[in-house]
Structures are given as C-alpha cells and as structure tokens.
Amino acid sequence: MGLWQQFLVTSQLLLSLFMPLGLAEGVREGATSLVTVFSHKMASAKLQEHANNLQEMRASLSKVNSLRAAEWKGTLANNIEKLLVKLEKLNMQSKTVDAQVANMTSSENELRSQVLLLSESIERATKNAQHHKAKLGLALIAIDDISAKYAKMVFAVRDAVGSYGSTCAVGAPIDLFLQTQMVNEMDGVTTTAAA
Secondary structure: OOHHHHHHHHHHHHHHHHOOHHHHHHHHHHHHHHHHHHHHHHHHHHHHHHHHHHHHHHHHHHHHHHHHHHHHHHHHHHHHHHHHHHHHHHHHHHHHHHHHHHHHHHHHHHHHHHHHHHHHHHHHHHHHHHHHHHHHHHHHHHHHHHHHHHHHHHHHHHHHHHHHOOOOOOOOOOOHHHHHHHHHHHHHHHHHHHO
C-alpha cells in the first residue's frame, strides 16, 4: 500500500469518527473515487516510467551487444592476423629446412660417391699390396735359394782350397782366387742378411 493510500484511509477513519454518518459516507465516496483516479494516474505514471526504464535498458543492452560483437570481431580478426603471421613464419622456416635438407642430401650423395671411389681405390691398393707381397715373398724365396747355392759354393770353394791349398797354382781352376774372394764377399753379405 502506497503512502498516499494510507493517508486516504487514515483520513476516512478520522472523518467517520468526527462527522455524521451520511456526510462521512459522501466524503468517503469522494475520497474513494479520488483515490481510484489518483491511483490510476500514479499507476500509469509508474508504468510509463517503467517503460522508459525498459527502453533505456534495451538501448544500453543493444549498445553493449553491438560493442561486444564489434570487440569479438576485432579480436577474431586480430587473432587471425596473428595466426597468419605465425603461418608465414612457419612457411619460411619450412622452406629453410627444405633447403637445408636438399643441401644435406646433396652433400650426402657427394660423400657416398667419394666413399665409393675411395673404397675402389683401397681395393686396388690392397690388391697391389698383395701383389707386391707375393712378389716380395718370391724374391725372398729366390734370395734364400741363391743364398743356399752360394753357401754350397762357399763350402765347395773351401773344400777346393783345402784340397789344392791356398798357394797351389797347378791344377787349380784359374778363377779360384776370384771365386774365393767373391764367396768371402757373399759370405759377409749372407752373414749380415741373416743378422
């Protein structure tokens, strides 16, 4: 109950106490109609005020919604721009990595061809070393054979010197002295080769 209505009810009570009943009823009817008119005017004013408040709220909500929509669109556009910049950076990095991979692949292929060439060279060198080792083995066998023949010859010369003597010139082969000297030289070579 509004303040005005309380005032009217209170005034009706006071009037009914102090005034005669007929007059009080007329005043009460007038006051009731006044309260009804006044309460309708007041209700319509409150409704108008409430309607104005609702319109203001609707306008502010509409403004807030449009600002939020604009902000969201701005944020979305900003995020899209940032993502596009990141995508461009990643594309550049991808191109750099692709170039490095291609460069490394080229280097790997070159190194593989060099390894192949070196492997073939090592095989040839190994075969040459085996061939030289075989030749060296044959040479050592030949040297051993020659040394054995010279050793026999040294024994033969010593036997001849023992049989004919060192001063005997009759019946001795003419080249006995040269052969003795050569055997002594070979004996020195054989001794140093064995050492």
